[in-house]
Amino acid sequence: MKIQCFLLVIWEISSIFCDCGCSTNRHDQGQCKIESNEINPSKKYSLQQNSESGQNFDHSNMVLIEAGTFEMGTNKPVFAADLEGPARNVTLDESFYLDMYEVSNQDFYNFVLATGYKSEAETFGDSFVFEMALPESERNQYKDVRAVQASWWIKLKGASWKHPEGALSTIEDRMNHPVIHVSWNDAVEFCKHIGKRLPTEAEWERACRGGLKQKLYPWGNKLNPKGLHWANIWQGEFPKINTGEDGFIFTAPVSEFLPNKFGLFNMAGNVWEWVQDDWHSDPLNSKVKKGGSFLCHESYCWRYRCAARSFNTKDSSASNLGFRCAATA
Numbered sequence: 001m002k003i004q005c006f007l008l009v010i011w012e013i014s015s016i017f018c019d020c021g022c023s024t025n026r027h028d029q030g031q032c033k034i035e036s037n038e039i040n041p042s043k044k045y046s047l048q049q050n051s052e053s054g055q056n057f058d059h060s061n062m063v064l065i066e067a068g069t070f071e072m073g074t075n076k077p078v079f080a081a082d083l084e085g086p087a088r089n090v091t092l093d094e095s096f097y098l099d100m101y102e103v104s105n106q107d108f109y110n111f112v113l114a115t116g117y118k119s120e121a122e123t124f125g126d127s128f129v130f131e132m133a134l135p136e137s138e139r140n141q142y143k144d145v146r147a148v149q150a151s152w153w154i155k156l157k158g159a160s161w162k163h164p165e166g167a168l169s170t171i172e173d174r175m176n177h178p179v180i181h182v183s184w185n186d187a188v189e190f191c192k193h194i195g196k197r198l199p200t201e202a203e204w205e206r207a208c209r210g211g212l213k214q215k216l217y218p219w220g221n222k223l224n225p226k227g228l229h230w231a232n233i234w235q236g237e238f239p240k241i242n243t244g245e246d247g248f249i250f251t252a253p254v255s256e257f258l259p260n261k262f263g264l265f266n267m268a269g270n271v272w273e274w275v276q277d278d279w280h281s282d283p284l285n286s287k288v289k290k291g292g293s294f295l296c297h298e299s300y301c302w303r304y305r306c307a308a309r310s311f312n313t314k315d316s317s318a319s320n321l322g323f324r325c326a327a328t329a
C-alpha cells in the first residue's frame with residue numbers, strides 16, 4: 001500500500017516532514033512516498049560479496065568489527081513506516097573494517113585530485129541546501145526551487161561538495177568536516193578508488209551499536225549523559241532556531257565528539273551516511289541512509305538512533321548527507 005507522505009500526519013505528526021533530508025530526492029521534489037512492504041531479511045541484510053575489497057586498502061583509521069550476530073532494528077519504532085522494526089537477530093558472516101570517521105572534504109579533495117572525478121551534483125549543476133546556510137536577505141529569491149514537503153530545502157545552482165553553499169562558497173575553512181553534496185554513486189566511486197566499499201546497512205548498524213544491545217544511541221539510551229553533547233544534532237526549534245548548544249549549527253569536524261565503544265566517531269548526527277542497501281520501495285533507485293544529521297531534532301526527525309533509517313535516490317545529494325567506507329577483513 002502506498003501512502004503519500006502528507007497523509008501520514010493523521011497518525012504520525014512528525015512524519016509530515018519525512019525527515020531531515022528524505023525530501024531531497026531529485027526526481028520528486030519532496031513528495032516523500034512511503035510504502036509499507038514485507039521485510040525480507042535474507043535479501044535485505046545479507047553481506048554482498050565484494051570483489052573490490054581484499055587486502056589492498058589502508059586500514060589505518062579503520063576499526064575491525066568481528067563477524068557475529070546482533071539485534072538489528074527495534075520493537076519500539078519511532079517511524080514505523082521507515083521499517084525500523086522489528087528487532088531481529090542478524091548474523092554477519094564476515095568480519096569487516098569500518099572507517100572511524102566520515103569521509104572528509106580533504107579525503108574527497110585528494111580523490112578528485114588523483115582521478116579528476118566529477119560528482120553528480122557538479123554534473124546536474126545543483127544540489128539541495130538547507131536554507132539557514134544561506135544569507136537571510138537572499139532566501140526569498142528561491143521560492144521556485146524549494147522542496148514541496150520541506151520548504152527549507154533549496155535546490156541551489158552551483159552547490160557541490162567544493163562549493164557547499166553555492167558557487168561563491170568554499171570548503172577551505174572546513175577540510176576536516178565531512179564531505180557533503182555527494183550522491184550514492186559518488187560515494188561508491190570514492191570507496192572503490194581506495195579499495196573499499198560502502199558498508200551494508202546491517203554492518204553499519206552493528207557498528208553504530210558498538211556492542212550495546214537495543215540502545216537508542218551509539219553510546220546508550222540517554223541523549224546527554226554526564227551533561228555532555230554526544231553528537232551534532234539540532235538544539236532549538238526546527239526549522240528556524242538552532243541554538244547550536246552542541247557547538248555546531250552545520251557540520252562538525254569528523255573527529256568531534258566522543259567515539260562509541262568500537263572507536264567510531266559521529267555514527268549518529270553530523271551527516272547522514274549512505275549504505276549499500278536498496279530502500280526496496282518508492283521511489284525506485286533509492287538507497288538507504290543511516291545515522292541522522294545536524295538537522296535532526298527529536299520533535300520532528302528523531303533519526304539520530306542506530307535503528308533509524310531513511311533514503312534518497314542514488315543520484316541525490318544534499319548539505320547533510322555524506323558517507324564512510326568499509327572493507328571486508
Ligand SMILES: *[C@@H]1O[C@H](CO)[C@@H](O)[C@H](O)[C@H]1NC(C)=O
Binds near residue numbers: 071087088089
Ligand atoms: C536473539 O538471540 C538471542 C540468543 O538466542 C535471544 O535471546 C534473543 O531473544 C534474540 N532476539 C530476537 C529479537 O529475536
